[in-house]
Amino acid sequence: MNQPASAYFLEERHDPNETHTLSVLVQNEPGVLARVIGLFSGRGYNIESLTVSETESQKHLSRITIVTTGTPMVIEQIKHQLDRMIPVYRVVDMTLTGRSIERELAMVKVRGTGDHRVEALRLADAFRARVIDATTESFVFEITGNTAKINQFIDLMRPLGLVEVSRTGVAAIGRGPEGM
Amino acid sequence: MKDKSHDPNQMTGAAMIVRALIDHGVQHLFGYPGGAVLPIYDEIFQQSEVEHILVRHEQGAGHAAEGYARSTGKPGVVLVTSGPGATNMVTALTDALMDSIPLVCITGQVPTHLIGNDAFQECDTVGITRPCTKHNWLVRNVNDLAKVLHEAFYVATSGRPGPVVVDVPKDVQFAVGTYHPPRKSDVHISYSPRVKGEAAQIRKAVALLASAKRPVIYSGGGVINSGPEASRLLREFAEVTGFPITSTLMGLGAYPASGKNWLGMLGMHGTYEANMTMHDCDVMLCVGARFDDRITGRIDAFSPGSKKIHIDIDPSSINKNIRVDVPIIGDAGNVLGDLLQVFKAEAKRPDIKAWWQQIAQWRARNSLSYRKNNDIILPQYAIQRLFELTRGKDTYITTEVGQHQMWAAQFYGFEEPHRWMTSGGLGTMGYGLPAAVGVQVAHPDSLVIDIAGDASVQMTIQEMSTAVQYELPIKIFILNNQYMGMVRQWQQLLHGNRLSHSYTEALPDFVKLAEAYGGVGLQVIKPADLDGAIKEMIAIKRPVLFDCRVAALENCFPMIPSGKAHNEMLLPEEATDEATATAFAGGKALV
Ligand SMILES: Cc1ncc(C[n+]2csc(CCOP(=O)(O)OP(=O)(O)O)c2C)c(N)n1
Ligand SMILES: [Mg+2]
Numbered sequence: 001m002n003q004p005a006s007a008y009f010l011e012e013r014h015d016p017n018e019t020h021t022l023s024v025l026v027q028n029e030p031g032v033l034a035r036v037i038g039l040f041s042g043r044g045y046n047i048e049s050l051t052v053s054e055t056e057s058q059k060h061l062s063r064i065t066i067v068t069t070g071t072p073m074v075i076e077q078i079k080h081q082l083d084r085m086i087p088v089y090r091v092v093d094m095t096l097t098g099r100s101i102e103r104e105l106a107m108v109k110v111r112g113t114g115d116h117r118v119e120a121l122r123l124a125d126a127f128r129a130r131v132i133d134a135t136t137e138s139f140v141f142e143i144t145g146n147t148a149k150i151n152q153f154i155d156l157m158r159p160l161g162l163v164e165v166s167r168t169g170v171a172a173i174g175r176g177p178e179g180m
Numbered sequence: 181m182k183d184k185s186h187d188p189n190q191m192t193g194a195a196m197i198v199r200a201l202i203d204h205g206v207q208h209l210f211g212y213p214g215g216a217v218l219p220i221y222d223e224i225f226q227q228s229e230v231e232h233i234l235v236r237h238e239q240g241a242g243h244a245a246e247g248y249a250r251s252t253g254k255p256g257v258v259l260v261t262s263g264p265g266a267t268n269m270v271t272a273l274t275d276a277l278m279d280s281i282p283l284v285c286i287t288g289q290v291p292t293h294l295i296g297n298d299a300f301q302e303c304d305t306v307g308i309t310r311p312c313t314k315h316n317w318l319v320r321n322v323n324d325l326a327k328v329l330h331e332a333f334y335v336a337t338s339g340r341p342g343p344v345v346v347d348v349p350k351d352v353q354f355a356v357g358t359y360h361p362p363r364k365s366d367v368h369i370s371y372s373p374r375v376k377g378e379a380a381q382i383r384k385a386v387a388l389l390a391s392a393k394r395p396v397i398y399s400g401g402g403v404i405n406s407g408p409e410a411s412r413l414l415r416e417f418a419e420v421t422g423f424p425i426t427s428t429l430m431g432l433g434a435y436p437a438s439g440k441n442w443l444g445m446l447g448m449h450g451t452y453e454a455n456m457t458m459h460d461c462d463v464m465l466c467v468g469a470r471f472d473d474r475i476t477g478r479i480d481a482f483s484p485g486s487k488k489i490h491i492d493i494d495p496s497s498i499n500k501n502i503r504v505d506v507p508i509i510g511d512a513g514n515v516l517g518d519l520l521q522v523f524k525a526e527a528k529r530p531d532i533k534a535w536w537q538q539i540a541q542w543r544a545r546n547s548l549s550y551r552k553n554n555d556i557i558l559p560q561y562a563i564q565r566l567f568e569l570t571r572g573k574d575t576y577i578t579t580e581v582g583q584h585q586m587w588a589a590q591f592y593g594f595e596e597p598h599r600w601m602t603s604g605g606l607g608t609m610g611y612g613l614p615a616a617v618g619v620q621v622a623h624p625d626s627l628v629i630d631i632a633g634d635a636s637v638q639m640t641i642q643e644m645s646t647a648v649q650y651e652l653p654i655k656i657f658i659l660n661n662q663y664m665g666m667v668r669q670w671q672q673l674l675h676g677n678r679l680s681h682s683y684t685e686a687l688p689d690f691v692k693l694a695e696a697y698g699g700v701g702l703q704v705i706k707p708a709d710l711d712g713a714i715k716e717m718i719a720i721k722r723p724v725l726f727d728c729r730v731a732a733l734e735n736c737f738p739m740i741p742s743g744k745a746h747n748e749m750l751l752p753e754e755a756t757d758e759a760t761a762t763a764f765a766g767g768k769a770l771v
Binding site: 006026042077080086087 | 315318371498503
């Protein structure tokens with residue numbers, strides 16, 4: 001054992017990480033988002049993406065979508081830790097159901113003239129991104145899709161004069177007639 | 181609008197708070213006043229149903245409420261002011277969260293219109309206490325107050341118990357609104373802890389238990405929290421199956437220390453037989469415990485050959501540190517009842533004679549032995565004498581944190597649940613004295629003893645004053661080694677015996693200190709005087725500080741060294757300087 005002098009067991013385990021998308025239905029009350037975020041920071045879990053909005057205003061329900069990474073044991077922990085919070089109704093692991101649709105919206109600002117400008121427009125068309133603002137030397141594109149598609153689009157825009165990006169983060173929903 | 185002036189449910193927020201306490205059967209409240217809770221104190225003054233115990237520091241109120249809760253099974257209730265009152269509660273709240281103790285803490289807050297303005301004695305109480313409570317609320321409208329208070333009691337006491345905070349701005353305390361008695365709809369529908377275990381899982385567990393050749397029961401604080409019936413069922417289960425049983429620090433007393441299946445406590449300072457049984461078992465039944473790092477030692481070498489059944493009311497405790505084979509989510513008592521019923525109906529008690537023979541060999545190593553000494557009092561001996569001389573009495577024990585705590589766990593035999601209050605999860609020095617105050621408030625005629633250390637006791641010594649004021653005859657039994665013994669032990673074993681700041685240069689004269697508070701001080705130096713002094717202490721019906729001078733450099737053994745497994749314990753008779761150095765040798769060179 002080559003660990004420093006301590007009565008704790010200091011070695012970490014290195015199971016491979018997985019990425020999961022969780023949908024969390026919560027009571028929309030003050031502090032609920034702080035609770036969720038505090039749980040992640042306090043216990044050292046990762047947040048890759050987090051989106052939240054009220055989805056049923058009469059019932060005061062909000063839906064939080066969290067994309068997180070961790071070992072399978074950590075992912076299981078995250079779900080249980082979320083589920084035991086008082087204002088949390090349900091936690092669904094969209095990745096495990098294997099039947100979910102995930103979408104993100106991004107607005108991408110590109111500045112350039114001449115060939116770069118033409119190329120940016122051509123690629124935007126191929127990705128079905130819309131032009132939502134234009135000047136003689138810039139565009140703002142709106143693009144929706146899964147995270148990988150958006151990443152790819154942004155990478156392509158980089159050499160063409162990418163200025164800035166604003167992304168919503170991932171929203172997810174299950175396929176088929178049933179709700180969560 | 182109809183006239184509400186004669187409606188008895190119309191009242192101020194402050195009156196609602198006292199009314200809700202009464203409706204929840206609260207008889208004692210631990211607190212400390214301040215500007216932001218004066219309306220509530222005014223209501224307390226004008227009634228006699230709830231007795232308020234005035235502590236000397238808010239942390240003391242928190243630990244007193246914990247001791248009260250743990251010794252009665254009822255929630256402990258605390259009232260403190262805004263700002264420093266609330267921040268002084270943070271240690272006690274965290275302590276209660278770690279050890280699953282039901283506390284309802286009401287904090288005053290600055291008036292609603294001043295929140296966010298850095299007003300005098302303002303702090304973000306719900307923000308600060310969010311990570312150290314099971315749930316918390318800021319009540320901005322007096323008409324929400326009754327619902328929140330009732331929900332607070334329900335959340336604190338149901339499922340896995342824990343502390344909650346209700347933060348009430350001063351204007352809400354003054355405002356008049358409508359109160360209602362507790363009702364079901366007060367609780368979030370999103371909160372419904374599972375009590376009953378799944379039948380299919382229980383069947384699986386029984387099949388596994390019946391096939392065991394080398395079984396062990398590993399029980400924890402969850403059994404105590406579930407109530408006396410759970411302990412009774414645990415005892416019956418051990419009896420019916422004939423299985424050996426060990427427990428965590430928090431679970432002591434659920435199974436009697438004199439019981440024939442008892443192995444002693446497990447974990448870092450547990451007995452050799454308990455840890456070896458855990459390591460070599462083939463079926464482990466974990467009830468209401470959570471596989472924490474002081475229990476498991478090295479995770480990847482923890483009980484490698486066993487199938488594990490885990491009963492816990494909190495799904496997040498399952499598969500957190502150790503993968504288990506049969507998880508059962510539910511209340512310890514409820515599931516034990518079902519388990520027992522199915523076992524009796526469908527299973528036969530397996531033959532484990534050979535296993536018990538093996539255990540007897542481990543037990544013969546006598547891992548708690550220590551050499552006798554006629555000149556100085558050894559701390560282990562002091563606890564043994566305290567135990568013998570209080571045996572059969574109606575006794576409650578609390579502790580501080582350190583070596584004395586571990587020796588108390590090893591050498592004081594607990595026969596009943598709810599008799600042992602110690603800070604397990606957080607390890608809070610300063611817990612024991614105020615906890616003893618709380619226990620004594622709940623059990624005025626019982627013998628309440630805080631087994632203390634010379635360093636720990638100074639963290640909350642001011643509560644001696646509370647004990648004197650309320651005539652609470654608590655006994656503070658200090659194992660005075662003049663060191664932060666546990667820190668010194670680690671420095672000796674792990675840091676080359678460089679005793680960095682673990683020695684207290686200027687200990688107070690505890691006898692005079694006791695007298696200054698209006699209590700009684702006793703001091704013992706010679707082993708021959710110990711029994712007489714303990715008897716004298718027991719006979720005194722006033723708060724006592726007992727300065728028991730013990731060997732300064734004694735170490736607490738057995739011990740699982742750094743990054744080692746259960747079967748690599750260091751036993752006292754083997755703990756020569758050389759063996760100790762080898763066992764603890766790590767990356768750093770040890771002297
Ligand atoms: C509030 C707090 N601060 C620091 C510690 C770290 N700590 C653990 S044991 C200990 C020494 C306790 O000394 P004492 O009360 O004399 O008990 P002993 O070990 O000597 O029996 C310390 C400082 C702690 N547990 N709690
Ligand atoms: Mg000491």
